[in-house]
Amino acid sequence: MNTQSPVTTDFLGMVLKMQPNIIVSDEQLFDFCQVNRDFRIERNHLGELLIMPPTGAETDERNFNLTGQLWIWTKQDGTGVGFGSSGGFTLPNGAVRSPDAAWIKKARWETIPVEQRKKFAPICPEFVVELRSETDNLKTLQEKMAEYIANGTELGWLIDRKQHKVSIYRPEQAVEELDNPLTLSGENLLPGFVLDLSQIW
Numbered sequence: 001m002n003t004q005s006p007v008t009t010d011f012l013g014m015v016l017k018m019q020p021n022i023i024v025s026d027e028q029l030f031d032f033c034q035v036n037r038d039f040r041i042e043r044n045h046l047g048e049l050l051i052m053p054p055t056g057a058e059t060d061e062r063n064f065n066l067t068g069q070l071w072i073w074t075k076q077d078g079t080g081v082g083f084g085s086s087g088g089f090t091l092p093n094g095a096v097r098s099p100d101a102a103w104i105k106k107a108r109w110e111t112i113p114v115e116q117r118k119k120f121a122p123i124c125p126e127f128v129v130e131l132r133s134e135t136d137n138l139k140t141l142q143e144k145m146a147e148y149i150a151n152g153t154e155l156g157w158l159i160d161r162k163q164h165k166v167s168i169y170r171p172e173q174a175v176e177e178l179d180n181p182l183t184l185s186g187e188n189l190l191p192g193f194v195l196d197l198s199q200i201w
Contacts, residue, residue, distance in 0.1 A: 043094075081103070159197070165177060
């Protein structure tokens with residue numbers, strides 16, 4: 001007999017266990033998110049719903065600076081489209097994730113039907129950033145970064161403001177750890193993009 005509680009807590013968030021008894025479709029998940037806009041809601045590859053409160057104002061201000069820098073480069077470069085923390089993507093493994101910042105090549109983005117783009121687009125971004133807030137579980141974020149890479153992300157940054165460290169994720173490579181870097185390079189994927197971390201720490 002399964003006596004496991006259907007709800008578990010993860011710091012200030014909750015994990016709602018659904019399967020095998022309840023299967024939430026992509027459409028139902030999108031509608032659920034629309035009527036619960038005060039929360040950040042994701043779905044992992046097991047079908048569990050991850051419900052997190054909004055970030056604090058300070059973290060959101062840092063994230064605004066991050067996405068602002070990415071937006072400027074994206075407009076100048078013109079080869080892709082950028083996203084902030086409110087956008088959700090359905091990954092190949094079935095998870096629905098919302099990175100704090102993301103970028104997708106325009107040619108790939110434009111292959112997705114417009115109606116699908118209006119919801120949780122079925123695509124894994126080539127580039128993702130997760131910005132750790134004061135209450136974020138580091139192990140949970142590390143697992144998310146590994147999931148992005150396993151599903152097609154080519155470059156990922158996990159920016160840990162608490163420890164002033166950055167973990168750089170790339171396919172088929174060990175995670176690179178940087179201690180208190182001043183800048184980050186978009187490498188060959190985002191040529192010429194340099195993130196200034198001075199206003200993010």
